[in-house]
Amino acid sequence: MKLFSFLFTSTIGRKWLMGLTGLFLISFLLVHCGVNACIFFNDGGETFNMAAEFMGTNWIIRSMEFVLFAGLLLHIFQGLYLWKFNTEARKKRYSVSAGSANSTWYSRSMGILGTLLLLFLVVHLKDFWVTSRFTDVITSGEKTLFQEMKEVFANPLPVVVYVLGCVSLLYHLLHGFQSAFQTLGINHKSYTPIIQSTGKIFSVVVSLLFAAMPVAMHLGWIQ
Amino acid sequence: MSNSNMNLKLKVWRQQNAKDEGHFEDYTVQASPDMSFLEMFDVLNEQLITEGKNPVAFDHDCREGICGMCSMVINGRPHGPKQGVTTCQLHMRSFSDGDTIVVEPWRSNAFPVIRDLSVNRSAFDRIIASGGYVSVNTGNAVDANATLIPKETADEAFEAATCIGCGACVSACKNASAMLFVGAKVTQLSLLPQGQAEASKRVVAMVNQMDAEGFGACTNTGACSAECPKQIPLSVIATLNREYIKAKLKGY
Ligand code: SF4
Ligand code: FES
Numbered sequence: 285m286k287l288f289s290f291l292f293t294s295t296i297g298r299k300w301l302m303g304l305t306g307l308f309l310i311s312f313l314l315v316h317c318g319v320n321a322c323i324f325f326n327d328g329g330e331t332f333n334m335a336a337e338f339m340g341t342n343w344i345i346r347s348m349e350f351v352l353f354a355g356l357l358l359h360i361f362q363g364l365y366l367w368k369f370n371t372e373a374r375k376k377r378y379s380v381s382a383g384s385a386n387s388t389w390y391s392r393s394m395g396i397l398g399t400l401l402l403l404f405l406v407v408h409l410k411d412f413w414v415t416s417r418f419t420d421v422i423t424s425g426e427k428t429l430f431q432e433m434k435e436v437f438a439n440p441l442p443v444v445v446y447v448l449g450c451v452s453l454l455y456h457l458l459h460g461f462q463s464a465f466q467t468l469g470i471n472h473k474s475y476t477p478i479i480q481s482t483g484k485i486f487s488v489v490v491s492l493l494f495a496a497m498p499v500a501m502h503l504g505w506i507q
Numbered sequence: 508m509s510n511s512n513m514n515l516k517l518k519v520w521r522q523q524n525a526k527d528e529g530h531f532e533d534y535t536v537q538a539s540p541d542m543s544f545l546e547m548f549d550v551l552n553e554q555l556i557t558e559g560k561n562p563v564a565f566d567h568d569c570r571e572g573i574c575g576m577c578s579m580v581i582n583g584r585p586h587g588p589k590q591g592v593t594t595c596q597l598h599m600r601s602f603s604d605g606d607t608i609v610v611e612p613w614r615s616n617a618f619p620v621i622r623d624l625s626v627n628r629s630a631f632d633r634i635i636a637s638g639g640y641v642s643v644n645t646g647n648a649v650d651a652n653a654t655l656i657p658k659e660t661a662d663e664a665f666e667a668a669t670c671i672g673c674g675a676c677v678s679a680c681k682n683a684s685a686m687l688f689v690g691a692k693v694t695q696l697s698l699l700p701q702g703q704a705e706a707s708k709r710v711v712a713m714v715n716q717m718d719a720e721g722f723g724a725c726t727n728t729g730a731c732s733a734e735c736p737k738q739i740p741l742s743v744i745a746t747l748n749r750e751y752i753k754a755k756l757k758g759y
Binding site for chain 2: 287290294295296297298299300366369370372373374375376377378379380381382383385386387388391392394459462463466467468469470471472473476
């Protein structure tokens with residue numbers, strides 16, 4: 285264990301854990317987005333419900349849920365710790381600072397973007413995860429997850445909250461995707477440009493797809 | 508060539524010592540576009556001395572961009588608005604007549620203010636002393652071609668070695684992180700065979716010292732490299748991360 289204590293005691297160790305858990309969460313997003321995008325088949329949620337049922341009952345996937353939450357909690361914990369640590373490294377602030385001259389606003393706002401995502405996540409988990417895992421609404425066959433989605437997004441307020449969540453996700457990913465590779469020590473003159481453009485495409489596509497779901501449901505484009 | 512055809516308003520940080528709260532003071536100064544930024548400060552100081560006031564303390568030595576002593580945050584940017592130059596190489600032609608220029612010291616807990624614009628950067632010295640060197644017994648001079656090093660590797664090591672230890676990276680970073688500096692030193696030494704023998708021990712010792720000095724942790728905003736007068740690339744931080752993790756996993 286002593287071998288790995290640096291992951292919690294040194295700046296680079298902590299960063300490394302951030303990058304590693306970040307990439308893991310990105311891989312989860314890909315699966316989550318893929319499953320949800322099944323609603324766009326517009327088949328009354330048939331494909332989507334099938335995929336959702338598989339994800340909810342397959343024991344491998346169910347046990348991965350624990351790993352997912354562990355990864356998420358580590359990412360949040362290290363993120364908040366580093367945020368505080370980094371703010372305190374400069375007690376006396378500048379009166380004039382020209383951050384926009386040397387970096388993007390979202391790369392400087394990962395803490396805030398992450399916090400917004402965390403708030404969104406609380407709402408999101410309450411809306412769907414709690415309903416599907418801790419009540420028997422879905423398992424009893426009372427309604428499908430697809431129906432649950434339609435009900436939630438019939439109301440305009442959640443639609444706005446979800447779209448804002450996706451905006452935070454977009455910017456968090458735009459910086460986070462390529463940043464994770466840099467932190468893990470991967471920077472190469474041929475591969476890094478590929479990583480960077482993949483990151484941009486991934487961030488935009490995933491956030492747009494996620495944002496399109498509540499909007500399409502609300503407007504009745506998905507039946 | 509005209510001598511003093513720029514009228515400038517300066518807001519300069521004045522601070523007696525590390526304990527003093529510090530404050531801005533306003534000055535007006537006449538400068539020529541051909542002066543360097545530090546020469547403009549020399550004019551200001553002459554003026555202050557003539558008025559019987561205390562001149563502004565600021566660091567400088569070579570005034571040709573190689574010693575890394577000059578350190579001013581000019582309108583929110585370390586070493587001023589130009590890329591790839593130090594404060595001493597910045598000329599007043601980069602500003603316009605009538606401009607107001609705000610000048611502050613490097614700000615970070617690890618670089619306490621000594622006086623006015625002069626900060627204590629000995630934290631960098633302690634990081635270097637912790638491992639930023641190669642231990643060799645000097646004996647007879649070795650033949651230059653005894654150890655073959657590919658030209659590309661030598662170039663890359665040289666690029667990292669151009670870091671002058673000025674601390675602008677720390678000053679520009681929102682986290683006051685020193686990883687561009689430490690990355691440059693670790694990269695330079697770990698690329699060359701002479702430095703590889705001690706690579707693992709070195710990187711762990713230097714990172715430990717860096718953390719002990721109270722520098723923040725990099726979040727890859729890229730501000731350091733954008734403001735670095737020697738344009739040290741961000742890839743040195745990836746190299747630092749890689750070398751550190753490798754060494755840690757080996758049990759160092
Ligand atoms: S990396 Fe650049 S900014 Fe940082 S100390 Fe070296 S020369 Fe200065
Ligand atoms: S005074 Fe030496 S680098 Fe500016």
